[in-house]
Amino acid sequence: MNFKHLCLYSTLLATSPTLLWGSDQGNYTGSLDSCPAGDYSAIKYSPPPIFPADSIESTDVSAEQVKNAGKSVSTFSGNVVIERHQLRLQADTVTHNKDAQKLELNGNIHVDTQNMALSASSGWMNLETSESEFKDSTYYLPEMGLTGNTPLFSISDDKSTILQDTQFSTCPTNKLDWHMDTGWLELDQSTATGTAKHTVFWLSDVPVFYIPWIQFPLGDERRSGFLMPGIGLTNKSGFEFSTPWYWNIAPNQDAIITPTHLRKRGAMLATEYRYLTQSSRGNLDFEYLDRDKEFNDRRYLVHFENKSNLTENLNLNLLVNDASDSDYLQDLGSSINVVNTSHLERNAKLDYKNGAWNAGLMVQSYQTIDENITLDNRPYKRLPQITLNGKGELAEMDNSYLLGSLDTEWTEFEHENTLKAQGSRFHIYPKLSLPIEGNAWFVKPSAGYIFTQYDTTDNSGNDANLDNLGLSVFSLDSGLFFERDISESPFLQTLEPRLFYLNIPFEDQSLNPLFDTSEQDFSFASLFRENRFNGIDRVGDANHLTLALSSRIINKETGRELFNMSIGRIYYFDDQQVTLNTNDPVNTSDSSDIITEIGGNLDLWRARATYQWNTETNTSDKRSIQFSYAASDEAVFNIGYRFHREEIETENLEQTDISFAWPFAQNYSLLTRWNYSLTEERDNETLIGLQYESCCWALRLVSQRYITDDLDDPYDTSIMLQFVLKGFGSISDKDATSTLKHAILGYQPDY
Template identity: 30%
Template sequence: MGTASDRGHVADPWALCPAPLGYDWLAALDLSAEDDLIEADRVDVRGKDVYLLEGGVELRQPGRWLAADRVQFTHSSSAYTAEGSVRYADPAVALTADRAQGRGDRSAVTLDAVHYRLRGLRGNGEAARATVEGDQARLEQLTYSTCDAPDPAWHLRARSVELDRERGVGVARHASLRVGDVPILWLPYARFPIDDRRQTGFLYPTLGYSDESGIDVRLPFYWNLAPNLDATLTPRVLGRRGVLLDTEFRYLTAAHGGRIEASWLPDDDLLGRDRGSFRWRHDGRLAEYWRVHADLNDVSDDRYFEDFGDSLQGRSISLLASELGVFGRGPGWRASIVARNWDLIDPLLSDLNEPYRELPRARFGLDRAPNASLRFGIDAEAVAFTHRLSGLESTFQRGDATRFDLTPWVEFPFERAAGYVRPRLAWRHTGYSLSHDWLSDLDDCPLFDCGFAPPPFFPNRSPSRSTAITSVDAALNFERSTSLFGDAMLQTLQPRLYYLRVPYENQDDLPVFDSRELTFGFDQLFRTNRFSGADRQADANQLTVALSSRWLAQADGRERLALHIGQIRYFDDLRVQLPFQPVDRRSGSAYVAGADLHLGDRWSIGLAQQWDPEIDSTLLSGAQLSYRGDRGALANVAYRYRRGVLEQVDGSFVLPMGAAWRWVGRWNYSLLDESTLEAFGGIEWQGCCVAWRVLGRHYVRNREGDTSNALFVELELKGLGSLGRSTEDFLQRAILGYTD
């Protein structure tokens, strides 16, 4: 079996176990002897060089110790035989026996009728005979368990076991695994750990059920290839689909590390075709300032994550991104070159909705401050865009293009403890080189013959845009000593003004590759562009007014309360828009407000609100209450609202009941749809050497709103090893703040 690794709510996996009986003598034992030493109350001479030692006999050697009631010792051969309450110990194992034989030259010791305990691990059992020599031990006709005798909840019974303490592994031959007295598994050969090092072997099997796949049985096998290489192979038997193989390979070097994950299901019984997925994640250091990052993904079909994903978020993935890039950062500069590909895996969307591939995107940034009153820099980018539909003979073909974006800037900061003023001047130039696919005649696609709005056509192959960007950021800092809930606090208050001026430039002749209107929030109050990407530079004549305040505990400096509020006032209409969007004639943005409150180390409250005075309506609202208790107890209650998009309530909890029991659950409900998005509940019991978990789940499994039910069942026999279990991984994703 594989490495033992308990990930339950008890920090010490053996905390629920009583102290081992019969080994009190270990606590005071000293194995630091540097020379061989024999002690006894009485010594009788039985022959020419045969001695009988009786009464508290102890044989001490460097790193091992043996005691007995009687020891017969032959001086010429240094052989001895010990009888009566025999006890043996070394740094790895402790044994009691009826009889022991050995030699004083530190060679093998053989013991009969043995009860043994692995030190540092709760492995224990009985054996007809044990032979210990150096870092090796062999036990015959034995039992092994991490439970306490005489009635272990589970045990391994074997013809023989070899323990290699140098490698930290045990090998059992002709073994049977028993729960109680019932044999549940016969193993001609089995490996198991005798310390905390990773070992090759089978991990805990898991049993589950879902409506769409039926019974789900997983039997992971962990392969410890090297100290820096390992792999996990998991055959997964799906009752209604067949056998799926999950594989994971991990590697780590001094400069690089990564993980490769792949799944393969040949001939899905439900769909009649092969299915699978692949992911490679890699991070590495190339030089002092340079690193490489890769995240490559692929799936066989649009429904793969719906059928095999474990989380609500995973099942709703519409776009699968892959990227490979080199990144550099040094004193005052940064650079990168990244290739990014997108795969559309939403069956309800067409290829028209797929983003452009970036093959590649190169960026360079310079930020220098020769003195406290001057900063200057440049932000540059070049991207080569291509699309799946590029060059196709299709009404909705997409053209290739290259885009260049250059923004030099200079800033004249005035910084003081009482506040700051940061005037900044920038010039942004964006230019394109379009392929011929963009240059068709608009008459080729009349509005009503295309099904919806026609694709863009640009008569100019090299359109461009240049505009000045002027901003002034100013703030004042105030502090005072105060109190909050009886605790001494330092309160900060920061009023902040941010003026932005960008002249209007007609950009209707520019294509849109990656620009989207950014989600509005507090950070957006201080940005120079309300669009992502470089295809649109927003016009602006606006002033942001914001106020923020923080309460910091004077005892430890921790933030206990933070408040912020702000709004943008527009002095001109917002004329630059994405295609088919009207001019925005509002006089101001929505008010953005938020609060974070920490009540001691247990309670926290988060609030967020966006209110639009133009329509006298809330655009966004959120509230969350969280509690963290002892022994992993926690509770979360949340409300989320976005006008016209979603309105949800979400609650989750982890509730320990005593030292052994724990309940978990979550309910995520859509008020807008009047339906449950996800609900699950489960229970865990953890004993000294056994733990089990049961979790039931109801969830929305696809974008059409179809629901499904699933059941997870796990039995953990502590000490036989596990590196990961599906319920623990699932709960970490599903419950905020959950820790294993």
């Protein structure tokens, strides 16, 4: 059982002498509008006026009375309002010294700027330098939803703001669930930096931790510095302590460097580097243990991804994944997707696009992580693969056009098992189509020729001397469209019968290698495909007719589809002799299974179902159903079931899946997923969490347990804690949000 990142931050921060927060710390980006109206009524904000360019330096003044004391001093009293560009001042009394360009303000002072509102009992302002000072002030930052108070609020001539003994929070003033008390706070606009000294964080009336010194960015500017540290405890690594440091390298580059101490394993260094240029973007993630005390060797994990636009038509993509050993993800992975990864891919792709043509050059290999995969069943390397594809109109005809396409590929295959077939494969497939259509019908005849050539060795390393494969392909696709109005409703129903005929002659392919070809999953879409295999090492012989029928219900006013149903079946005129493997039986049936797919969308409800019926055995070979309800991005419910029959009954896949995120009381939500295997009578994944969210803070605690390939310890369990101060940032396990989005379909939390 693994307990990951259950953090004790109060202890950490209380003993931290200096803490510098970087900006890339997962700040809450959701709305603060859930705070009850009127809770910020102690200080209201009204946007200040924006003067035209030719009036920026002007000042408008209104008051009930004006008294002049000589030529340089004027006193305004009674509902005084002074407005300048992006500034509004209100007070009971204002004294203006023209020589000093200074305003003395007293009584019910209120100031509105572009991003702040402030109320005070007294103060002064220099109109020329914008220096100012206010006493007994309350301020409000509407963009952050932050409010606070301070006995002294001052702005210097260098545009830095100093607040002494200030208290601030994003909570409503009448319900301070959390707040911070700071002895001295400086907001420096010139460096976009905030600095605070002697800060105490309070939950309600309880002090939680003390920070002697803290620095943070103002606005969206990034700044180098330490992020929130993390503490964890796992059965595989023991006590974990990490101190991530954010490095703002340049405007287009940054990195997070995280030294981590793992008690059972030693010191680990993790680095996440990102870059963005005019033509490229990418990231490099690297984890390294110099000596794993449990594994007794060095260990590492590398992920690099780059996408570059070399020219307007030429693109380069790079992907590198590498692990020091096959057990790395099992020992140090943190989610079900990572832990159950079977292969790590590496590739380099060069693509050129020019109009209807697309050329590509790729090299690709894999590192097999799952040691249960035998050597023979591991994927081939492509060293390299060259492709050329094109599609476009060749000639216009009456009410139609002649469409041509060309698919070409040459690939050199290598395998780590030298006893398997190795060598190259050349494939070319030119095709002509003549689509003819009307308002309620279409007919599309197509004809093509598949040519495949192998230059490979056999299992003994000798030249295999394989015959070239040449096959003609003819298909005829046709359909009708009927529709009718549903009486006394804004809906119409369609009826769409479709016929698809395919003819490909038989040619023995049993000696050809299987470089990248597999069986295709049977679905409604596969009824209309030319090849029943994925890949080109096998081209299925065909002389069959597909009969299908679809129906939809559509809202005529909005075009939205409310319901759809499709059913279809293939009728074979000849046996299907081409098989994936030599020992596979030939399909002598006169028809395929019947496949049905149904979908529905009704307001907040979604439904999807698939049913495959085998008429020879009178059993269902595949069935699935999924119901989803989404009241919002954070209130969703899903229930599903799926079954897939295998040749060996004990290997059938049959699972149920229930997940939801649902508010069950004011501010409280329950987060749950349960994926259960009926075949194996065991849980595949369970997740349960409790969330509390107010308008100014949120707390989420989630426990997840999922199956792994580790025979000694088949389950991993993690506990994730997420604590968010809205507008300030979060203390959390970095995988908490992504885990919930993956586990609960449709769930899109704000943090």
